[in-house]
Amino acid sequence: MTDSTKAPLSASLLEALGRYDTPTICNALEIVAPERRLIGYTTKPLVCPFPELSPIVGYARTVTIRSVLQSGLAAAEQAKRRIAYYEYVGTGFGPRITVIQDIDGADAGYGAFWGEVQSSVHKALGCLGVITDGSIRDIPQWAPGFQALAGSIGPSHAFVHAEAFGGEVRVAGMTVRSDDLIHADRHGAVVIPREVAAKVPDAAELCGRRETPILEIARSKDFTLDKLKEALQRSAEIH
Template sequence: MTHSSEALSAAVLEALGRYDTPTICNAMEIVAPERRLIGYTTKPLVCPFPDLPAIVGYARTATIRSVVASGLPAAEQAARRIAYYDYVGTGPGPRISVIQDIDGADVGYGAFWGEVQSAVHKALGCVGVVTDGSIRDIPQWAEGFQALAGSLGPSHAYVHAESFGGEVRVAGMTVRSGDLIHADQHGAVVIPLDIAAKLPDAAELCGRRETPILDIARSTSFSLEKLKAALKQASEIH
């Protein structure tokens, strides 16, 4: 878990946000090759706002259910809701909500997310949500609040938070509370704090290596021989 004293500088977070999530994944292959097969979403998610820029923030985790009602008395449900909001609204920011739907075969049955929750979480300092559950109220969604979800749905059924602050797994990505998350329309990835500051330079290196290949591929004078030369040139960029 990330504590306040471990929070990265605003400059590092801003630098990370300049790149899309696939580029960050490419950069991580250079900086931390051991993470090539772990730490990112591997199943498709719905993104209703593909034109929003990438989001970067610290995870606030929770699990939800909707096919059965909460077994807690009303007063305890209300107290848990307040405790959850207190958790979401504290700690280093910006923050990203990461919520696992634990309804098994009925995942996404009821939407935790809609007009109200997007507005509340935005006010609490979150910049978006990554969930395998469903979302709704897209036209009324909080402006600028990014969403990656398992599905869209019309009803909230009996949706409620079962737990918060623990480890969750969403679309193949395992996340702990306080993990640094980078996300955009393509998906999300966990960034280890000890390599975060190295990723912008690695991302620039990836771009420089791709440039000669893209230049010739988009050229009206493209030829196989020129492509071979561009590939060789790219391999020599370090």
């Protein structure tokens, strides 16, 4: 469940992180947390129905779902669990991003947990979007501005229900714990370690400065291989 010992980061820092796309954040993390070069981000393709939306930055709310099998709980107990789930999603540091692992294995995405209703409810609860390897539906009726990265799009919810929440999940190759700081956009998502988050914006700017001389010559009508070599050298000298 939520680790209350972790203080929330400043709103200004979250805003600064949101100015960059997720690939740039990954580039910056290679500088400030090089040990995470192979971990902490999505490595499998996800569907993004709303690629025009800006990057989202928020604290993870982790959930596991399944849809092939019915819940073993009585209706009254299932209703209580649903309320407990919404209480979990709607409390704690904000803003929040829901990260949902479909545990149906080869049948992941058989039924959609997400659609018009859930996107609207989660938006009202203070969430910015969802990252899931399950399926979503109701794309035209989706809550406006609520981002989605999903394993697939499908028509039915089958027997979909939340199995558990607040634990560790793994979605599209990315391992996430409750309250982890997540950055996501049309490209995918990445976990930003809290201890290096404040260093990421400066590192992102450094990445941009290093790319500038290379891009300038690559896009120039006067491009030559020698000029590219010079640009690469200049880029390497930027610190």
